[in-house]
Amino acid sequence: MFSQLWGSMTEEFKPTWEDVAQRYGRKIYNFAYRLTGNPDDAADLVQEVLLRVRRGLSSYEPGSFDGWLWRITRNAFLDGVRKKQRRPESALPEGDHIMLGASPSPDEVLASVRLSDDVQSALLKLPYEFREAVVLCDVVGLTYDEIAQAADVPVGTVRSRIHRGRKMLREMLTWPV
Amino acid sequence: MARMTPGHNERGELFSAYLDGELTRDEVALVGDMLDGDEDAIAEFHAIREVRATLRLLPEFEVPAALLPDGHLGDRLSAYLDGELVSLEYRRVSRHLVDCPECRAELAELDRARIAVRSLPGVDTGMTGEIPVLPARKRRRGLIAGGIAATAAAAVLVLGLGIGGADAPVYSLDDLAARHVARASAEPASAVLPAMIEVSAP
Ligand SMILES: [Zn+2]
Numbered sequence: 001m002f003s004q005l006w007g008s009m010t011e012e013f014k015p016t017w018e019d020v021a022q023r024y025g026r027k028i029y030n031f032a033y034r035l036t037g038n039p040d041d042a043a044d045l046v047q048e049v050l051l052r053v054r055r056g057l058s059s060y061e062p063g064s065f066d067g068w069l070w071r072i073t074r075n076a077f078l079d080g081v082r083k084k085q086r087r088p089e090s091a092l093p094e095g096d097h098i099m100l101g102a103s104p105s106p107d108e109v110l111a112s113v114r115l116s117d118d119v120q121s122a123l124l125k126l127p128y129e130f131r132e133a134v135v136l137c138d139v140v141g142l143t144y145d146e147i148a149q150a151a152d153v154p155v156g157t158v159r160s161r162i163h164r165g166r167k168m169l170r171e172m173l174t175w176p177v
Numbered sequence: 178m179a180r181m182t183p184g185h186n187e188r189g190e191l192f193s194a195y196l197d198g199e200l201t202r203d204e205v206a207l208v209g210d211m212l213d214g215d216e217d218a219i220a221e222f223h224a225i226r227e228v229r230a231t232l233r234l235l236p237e238f239e240v241p242a243a244l245l246p247d248g249h250l251g252d253r254l255s256a257y258l259d260g261e262l263v264s265l266e267y268r269r270v271s272r273h274l275v276d277c278p279e280c281r282a283e284l285a286e287l288d289r290a291r292i293a294v295r296s297l298p299g300v301d302t303g304m305t306g307e308i309p310v311l312p313a314r315k316r317r318r319g320l321i322a323g324g325i326a327a328t329a330a331a332a333v334l335v336l337g338l339g340i341g342g343a344d345a346p347v348y349s350l351d352d353l354a355a356r357h358v359a360r361a362s363a364e365p366a367s368a369v370l371p372a373m374i375e376v377s378a379p
Contacts, residue, residue, distance in 0.1 A: 016265075016266075016269065017246075018246045018248070021245045021246050022245065022246075025240045025244060025245045026237065026238075026239065026240045028240075029238060029240035029241075029244070030237055030238055030240075033238050034235070039238070042238070042240075043241060043244055046240060046244045046245075047244060050244075058263070058265075115231070116235050116236055119231060119232065119235060120235075134232060137197065138229060138232035138233050138235075139232065139233075139235060143197075143199070144194070144197065144199045159190060159193070159194050159199065160190055162193055162194075162197070163189055163190040163192075163193035163194070163225075166193055166225055166228045166229060166232075167189060167225075167228075169228050169232070170224055170225070170227075170228045173228070173231070
């Protein structure tokens with residue numbers, strides 16, 4: 001998805017960490033938010049990823065930028081999770097939504113918040129590798145190839161994880177008729 | 178991968194990947210066959226499509242602005258003064274300074290603070306107030322020719338030090354840190370900051 005935006009630029013042009021921050025900051029934030037349901041964790045992750053990008057850009061070889069970036073993001077996320085497991089657990093906050101886009105009617109907002117809260121809590125119940133695959137695919141918008149690079153698994157595994165993740169979500173969510 | 182007659186699980190996986198545009202042409206044809214008149218398959222297809230659409234329609238959160246760089250130089254200004262930037266970043270900082278009065282003002286502030294600290298009394302420098310003028314570096318050549326390509330020629334930003342006229346020595350900025358040390362200790366009262374920052378003409 002983003003490689004399309006960046007196009008051939010990635011071939012010969014190395015982005016700076018500011019470019020990365022401006023272009024991907026929001027995606028990274030949303031990735032972490034959907035994986036954790038927690039704005040603080042999402043903020044921590046953005047900072048950590050930008051730090052790692054800043055340190056790592058000099059050794060980045062032009063190629064699949066998305067694969068590279070999302071591998072860093074994923075590793076930073078998992079490191080953060082590991083660190084947190086050694087600390088006392090804090091409860092996951094509910095709601096706290098900042099809606100974007102055109103302003104829908106209050107009813108629509110309410111329905112949409114309620115629905116996305118349901119989806120969010122269903123996502124949090126997925127085993128990590130399924131949640132990750134689904135979020136990278138449907139929230140971040142990566143291709144299967146990019147997800148495979150980020151998660152360091154074969155494309156076939158990605159395909160199966162995405163499907164199984166969606167299937168589990170379907171079973172957890174009840175759909176309005 | 179062996180292509181077998183798809184079981185139930187495999188079928189859903191194909192539908193899912195089909196919706197993501199991740200199937201080969203053969204597999205797309207296979208999906209077409211599966212959906213042909215099979216109510217069960219069609220229902221499963223729609224269910225997967227619905228989950229996928231729901232996920233994709235989740236609202237996007239705005240990343241807090243404080244987490245992103247504001248486009249100004251921030252902590253790089255100090256690193257710049259201290260000669261601690263690697264060349265790529267150094268060039269970007271130089272370029273930004275040319276265009277941004279805000280960052281130039283901040284740089285001046287930082288420079289004054291830096292001088293104040295460095296000119297604290299108590300150290301005998303053995304210097305008299307005369308600063309030996311070093312010749313400008315040879316990197317003066319190949320200065321900006323208008324365009325990013327030219328920035329490969331290292332320092333694009335040259336400081337006129339505001340001493341004297343046309344014959345004033347010209348320093349490239351990465352000499353600046355060293356100069357600060359000498360000059361700040363020798364002449365605590367005078368600021369080293371240039372009166373003007375200019376991009377020299379090609
Ligand atoms: Zn600025």
